[in-house]
Amino acid sequence: MPTSSQPPEPVSGKVDSGTLLETDDDIRQALQAAKPSQPASGKTAEKAAPAQKGQSAPKAASSPYSPTLRPPTALLTVFDDGKAEGEVIRIRAERFVIGRSEGDLLIAHDELISGRHVEITRHCVAGQYRFVISDLQTRNGLFIRVSRTILADQAEFLVGKGRYRFEEAAGGDVVDTVDQLPSTTDAPSTRPWAAAAGRLPHAAVVELVAGATGARLPLVNPEYWIGRNPDCAVCRSDDPFVEPRHVRLFRDAKGAWHAQNNKSANGLWVKVPQITVDDGCLFQIGEQRFRLKVGG
Numbered sequence: 001m002p003t004s005s006q007p008p009e010p011v012s013g014k015v016d017s018g019t020l021l022e023t024d025d026d027i028r029q030a031l032q033a034a035k036p037s038q039p040a041s042g043k044t045a046e047k048a049a050p051a052q053k054g055q056s057a058p059k060a061a062s063s064p065y066s067p068t069l070r071p072p073t074a075l076l077t078v079f080d081d082g083k084a085e086g087e088v089i090r091i092r093a094e095r096f097v098i099g100r101s102e103g104d105l106l107i108a109h110d111e112l113i114s115g116r117h118v119e120i121t122r123h124c125v126a127g128q129y130r131f132v133i134s135d136l137q138t139r140n141g142l143f144i145r146v147s148r149t150i151l152a153d154q155a156e157f158l159v160g161k162g163r164y165r166f167e168e169a170a171g172g173d174v175v176d177t178v179d180q181l182p183s184t185t186d187a188p189s190t191r192p193w194a195a196a197a198g199r200l201p202h203a204a205v206v207e208l209v210a211g212a213t214g215a216r217l218p219l220v221n222p223e224y225w226i227g228r229n230p231d232c233a234v235c236r237s238d239d240p241f242v243e244p245r246h247v248r249l250f251r252d253a254k255g256a257w258h259a260q261n262n263k264s265a266n267g268l269w270v271k272v273p274q275i276t277v278d279d280g281c282l283f284q285i286g287e288q289r290f291r292l293k294v295g296g
Contacts (some may be wrong), residue, residue: 034061066295071122072129074277077291078105091131096120098285099136112286114138120292131294133275133283143269145282148260151249157259158269158284159226160242162207164234166257169203203235203257205249219257224249227262241266 073092080086089105097103099116107113119134135142143158151157153168205224207214217224217233226234227245236242243264251257261268269284280293 023189071124074122074295075291075293076120076133077293079289079291089095091120091122094122096253097136098290100286107286107288110286110288112140113288114140117285118142118283123140129294131277131292132274133281133292134279135272138285140286141241141271142273142275143225143271143284144269144275145267145284146261147268148258149268149270151257151259156208156271157247159234160236160266162226162234162236162242163209163227163240165206165208165213166259167204167206207234219249219251222251 073090076089076091077085078087078089088114093104096105097119098105098106098107098113099118100106100110100113101115103116114136116136117138119136121134122130123130123132132146133142141156149155149157151166152170155166157164157166201217203219205217205219207216224233225245226232226236226242226247226249228237228239228242229235229244230237232245236246243262243266245262246264246266247268248260248262249257250260259268259270267282275281275283277292277294280291282289282291284290
């Protein structure tokens with residue numbers, strides 16, 4: 001008979017004489033049986049035939065279990081360098097900070113990341129939960145991956161290793177973007193370099209190099225390309241992360257300028273002060289990229 005200091009002997013598969021634990025194989029088979037069958041490739045799925053007399057109707061599959069009372073969690077993927085996968089962190093707290101020296105996740109080796117760079121917060125609005133990613137007024141900002149955006153005055157975006165700023169023409173209207181919130185101009189970390197002084201009669205795209213302005217492209221024609229091809233107006237021939245024709249810049253019938261990703265592998269990234277995430281979002285700070293997935 002074991003003494004009080006000795007742990008009880010394990011009981012394999014049983015809780016008591018009348019209880020048997022369900023095995024992993026039992027659970028796996030139940031989950032597979034609950035999945036709806038897929039139609040054969042290239043064939044149109046036919047409607048299920050009604051049950052014949054004397055036969056029971058097909059059993060409807062139940063939904064996978066998920067909590068209904070507590071707030072949802074989110075999955076943060078920290079991409080490994082050059083990979084489409086990486087470390088996955090489950091965010092259960094109301095606030096989660098990423099920074100170089102302070103926060104819940106530290107990226108200590110990236111000098112483009114501030115001490116406290118972004119904060120992920122969970123909010124409940126009208127009974128619906130959502131997550132918000134906010135830039136903490138940093139020098140290098142927060143960028144999100146978009147398929148298309150309307151370029152507001154002083155909007156910044158990334159293409160490969162290049163960073164660019166759009167400048168509206170003299171007298172031009174400031175237009176909100178499609179895929180992002182408008183940038184603020186009152187925070188020290190987001191003040192534009194060489195603000196509207198010396199504004200030209202045409203809109204322009206300016207390359208930003210180490211915090212200073214570089215080459216300027218006046219947007220005279222209705223369309224331009226950024227890419228590796230020599231015929232692109234903004235040619236990044238030595239950038240290994242840029243496609244031959246990577247981003248299209250074009251002016252619509254109302255005079256607003258757009259930037260559109262050309263289905264490139266490395267994408268188009270637009271600077272934002274914050275972004276509300278209902279489902280999922282890819283974002284970048286410094287040279288580190290992330291994915292936030294709600295309800296993972």
